[in-house]
Amino acid sequence: MSTAAGLSIASFSPVRLEDRELIERFFAENNPQSCEYNFPNLYSWGEAYHTRWRLFHGRLIIYTGLDDELLFPLGKPFPDARELCEISDAFRSQGKSGSINQPPSDFLKNYPEIMEDFNLEVNEDAGEYIYLAEKLATLSGSRLAKKKNLVSQFLRENPDCTCATLTKELAEPCIALSEKWRGSRTEAVEYLDQEKSAMERALRNFDMLGVGGLAAFRKGNLLAFAAFSRINSDSCTVHFEKYDPEIKGAAQYINWELAKILREKFIYVNREQDLGLPGLRQAKRSYAPIRIQPHISLRRKD
Numbered sequence: 001m002s003t004a005a006g007l008s009i010a011s012f013s014p015v016r017l018e019d020r021e022l023i024e025r026f027f028a029e030n031n032p033q034s035c036e037y038n039f040p041n042l043y044s045w046g047e048a049y050h051t052r053w054r055l056f057h058g059r060l061i062i063y064t065g066l067d068d069e070l071l072f073p074l075g076k077p078f079p080d081a082r083e084l085c086e087i088s089d090a091f092r093s094q095g096k097s098g099s100i101n102q103p104p105s106d107f108l109k110n111y112p113e114i115m116e117d118f119n120l121e122v123n124e125d126a127g128e129y130i131y132l133a134e135k136l137a138t139l140s141g142s143r144l145a146k147k148k149n150l151v152s153q154f155l156r157e158n159p160d161c162t163c164a165t166l167t168k169e170l171a172e173p174c175i176a177l178s179e180k181w182r183g184s185r186t187e188a189v190e191y192l193d194q195e196k197s198a199m200e201r202a203l204r205n206f207d208m209l210g211v212g213g214l215a216a217f218r219k220g221n222l223l224a225f226a227a228f229s230r231i232n233s234d235s236c237t238v239h240f241e242k243y244d245p246e247i248k249g250a251a252q253y254i255n256w257e258l259a260k261i262l263r264e265k266f267i268y269v270n271r272e273q274d275l276g277l278p279g280l281r282q283a284k285r286s287y288a289p290i291r292i293q294p295h296i297s298l299r300r301k302d
Contacts, residue, residue: 004056004086009094012052012063015042017208023053026060027232030074033293034102035128035237035270037071040209040229044202044239048194061087068097069297072104081111088117088300100298118298125276126295129284130235131269136259136287143288147252154249158218163257166213166225171203173222174215177242184245191275199240202227211239214258216250223247224254228262228269235268255287 015023020039027037035041042051042062050065058076063069070091078084084107088098100118108114135141139148155161166174178199182192202211206227213227224243228236238258243250262269273295274281 004083004090007056007061007087007090009052009063009091009096012054012061015039015046015051015053017043017205019053020209022055023060026074031232032074032102033232033235034295035231035272036102037074038229038231038237040202040211040239041237043205043209044198045194047201048197056087063091069099069101072100072102072107078107078111081114081117084111084114085117088298092300098300101295103296103298114298117301119301121297121299123295123297126273127292128273128295129271129287129289130291130293131271131287131289133236133259133263133266133269135290136255136269137263139256141288147256147287150249150252151256154247154253157249158223158247158253161216161218161223161253163214163216166206166215166227168204168206170215170222170225171200171206174203174225174242175200177222177225177244178240181242181245186279188277191277195240199242202239212261214254214261216254216257224250226254226258228258230266231270234266235270236262236266237270237272239272 020043023042024039027039030037042053045051049067051062052065053060053062055061059073060075061073062071070087073084073087084100088100092098108120135144139151178196182196185192202209206213209229211227211229213225215225216223224241226241227239229239231237241251241254241258243254259269270293271284271287271289274284
């Protein structure tokens with residue numbers, strides 16, 4: 001009998017704030033490297049991505065309905081490839097793809113027979129940009145010279161700019177600023193709508209999500225803000241970073257100020273994916289990532 005018998009999609013639940021402790025316990029025990037294994041991301045993007053989860057036989061199983069994909073289950077180790085196939089089969093029997101994201105390299109190495117049932121696919125649009133926190137804080141080297149110059153110009157032109165910890169009380173000013181920022185963008189409307197939904201959920205539940213952040217002000221007016229949270233012991237992810245598009249250097253300034261905080265706690269900064277959007281890709285690559293962490297999926301063979 002299949003070990004995944006009874007694994008019904010109807011038994012999965014939306015990601016709720018009260019689920020944080022349990023889900024984060026699985027993350028802490030498994031030391032994930034991807035920003036997809038991050039509770040603030042799961043919760044804030046949960047409505048837009050139709051994310052659902054449940055525990056099943058000692059494993060945390062997360063499913064995103066928008067993409068029709070499972071995250072590789074965390075928890076009880078798989079004794080062989082068969083059990084993972086059975087989880088995939090359970091979803092396929094309910095009309096879903098059975099695709100599985102983020103399979104660990106050790107699993108693929110230990111169980112090469114998994115490739116009898118799956119094809120390995122790399123999604124370049126979903127690769128995660130990884131930076132050294134120290135490098136973002138110092139902006140040293142020729143590749144970051146332009147960023148450093150923009151920060152210097154911003155400081156000269158805005159000597160009265162101050163920074164403060166981002167809090168839930170700043171949610172509404174942040175949302176208003178993000179709307180101004182949004183008006184200057186040319187990215188796909190669907191993505192911007194999803195991001196707006198996710199950002200508002202995160203900002204309005206800031207304290208309960210365990211998110212940190214920074215806000216920059218000039219004469220009491222919000223110029224920029226950024227939010228981050230922990231992925232693992234040496235890495236964090238930056239969820240959102242918005243700025244006044246009319247103020248030159250504001251984007252580079254908030255990035256730099258946040259990096260000075262992050263380097264005290266983390267080695268690496270994950271600035272997430274570019275989603276194949278040209279403007280976002282150019283912006284992320286301009287900060288000289290040390291690597292782009294590939295997004296690997298197991299896709300079922302026909």
